[in-house]
Amino acid sequence: PTVGVPASIDNDIWGTNMSIGVDTALNTIMETVDKLRDTASSHQRAFLIETMGRNCGYLALMAGVVCGAEFSLIPEVDVTLEEIADAVAAAYARGKSHSMILVAEGASLDIREVAQYLDERKLGYESRITILGHVQRGGTPTAFDRLLATRLGVAAVDALVEGSSGVMTALSGREITRIPLEESVARHRAANLAFHHMTTMLAR
Numbered sequence: 001p002t003v004g005v006p007a008s009i010d011n012d013i014w015g016t017n018m019s020i021g022v023d024t025a026l027n028t029i030m031e032t033v034d035k036l037r038d039t040a041s042s043h044q045r046a047f048l049i050e051t052m053g054r055n056c057g058y059l060a061l062m063a064g065v066v067c068g069a070e071f072s073l074i075p076e077v078d079v080t081l082e083e084i085a086d087a088v089a090a091a092y093a094r095g096k097s098h099s100m101i102l103v104a105e106g107a108s109l110d111i112r113e114v115a116q117y118l119d120e121r122k123l124g125y126e127s128r129i130t131i132l133g134h135v136q137r138g139g140t141p142t143a144f145d146r147l148l149a150t151r152l153g154v155a156a157v158d159a160l161v162e163g164s165s166g167v168m169t170a171l172s173g174r175e176i177t178r179i180p181l182e183e184s185v186a187r188h189r190a191a192n193l194a195f196h197h198m199t200t201m202l203a204r
Contacts, residue, residue, distance in 0.1 A: 003156045004168035004181045007149075009136060012056035014187035015179040016170035020152065023144040025052070025136045026062055033067040033100060036130060040098035046088055046118055046125035050111050052136050053104035057191045059136070060104035064199040069100040072199050073107035073114070076190050081109065081117045087203060092124035099125050151176050 006013040009025035029051055040047045051059040057074020064072030070087045073079060084101065091099045103111045115127040141149070148171065155169040155176045167178040 001160055001163070001165035002181065003159045003164065004184070005149075005152045005156050006168060006170060006184075009059065010053050010056045011058040011191075012053075012189050013184060014189040015168065015184040016189075017173070018148060018171050020145060020149045021137070021141075022058070023142045023148070024139055026059060026066075027142055028136055028139050029059060029063040029102075029132060030066055032130075032132060032135070033063060033069075033102075037067075037098055037100060040100065040128075042097075044097055044125055046099035046101065046115075046123070046127045048101045048103055048111050048115050048127060048129050050103045050105055050129070050131040052132075054106040056189060057104040057107070060102040060107070061191045061195050061199065064102040065195055065202065067100060067102070068202060069102050069199060070203045071101045072196065073101070073103040073109060074191055074196065075104055075106035075108070076193060077196055078108050081114065084109075084114055085118060085121050085123060087200075088118060088125065089121075089123045091203070 006016045007020040009021040011019050011022045013019050033049060036047050051063060053059050055075055057076055061072045061074050070091050071084050088099045111129055115129050118127045152169045159167055159178060166181050168181045168184050170177050170179050
């Protein structure tokens with residue numbers, strides 16, 4: 001018998017609102033961006049920060065919202081270098097002493113290409129690149145992740161005791177449910193693009 005439990009910091013597993021590890025990774029990114037903002041402000045810099053997310057831009061997108069980034073580059077949305085430059089230029093025109101750009105590793109534009117373009121445009125900031133890498137996969141789990149893992153794990157054991165197989169435990173709203181494992185594996189979860197609009201709106 002097989003019962004799956006969703007665990008992926010990319011939050012790309014279909015059928016569950018949240019996977020184990022996502023909240024911890026997002027908090028790690030948020031804390032790092034907050035620290036980078038201090039040095040960005042004191043040196044008038046635009047920081048491009050690469051997060052994990054090869055196929056799903058959840059981490060970069062949500063970090064962009066909670067950190068007040070000027071822009072989030074994610075695999076789900078194609079953007080131009082000009083659009084990014086316009087957002088950075090607008091931040092400078094408003095008197096901001098820094099600019100923060102979150103970039104998912106699977107975004108269509110390469111982070112180095114973006115940094116080079118921004119520097120060539122001379123928008124008022126010096127560009128710097130930070131690639132967070134595997135630090136996103138470590139650290140002490142948040143309370144939310146601990147509770148989620150416990151709930152999903154208990155539900156998985158219950159399913160096995162009941163004789164169920166070929167299912168995955170999942171978070172649906174506030175409830176723990178079961179979905180066919182085959183269905184989850186066959187499909188792909190993308191980031192919620194409503195938050196992409198929110199990032200753009202908050203950056204103005």
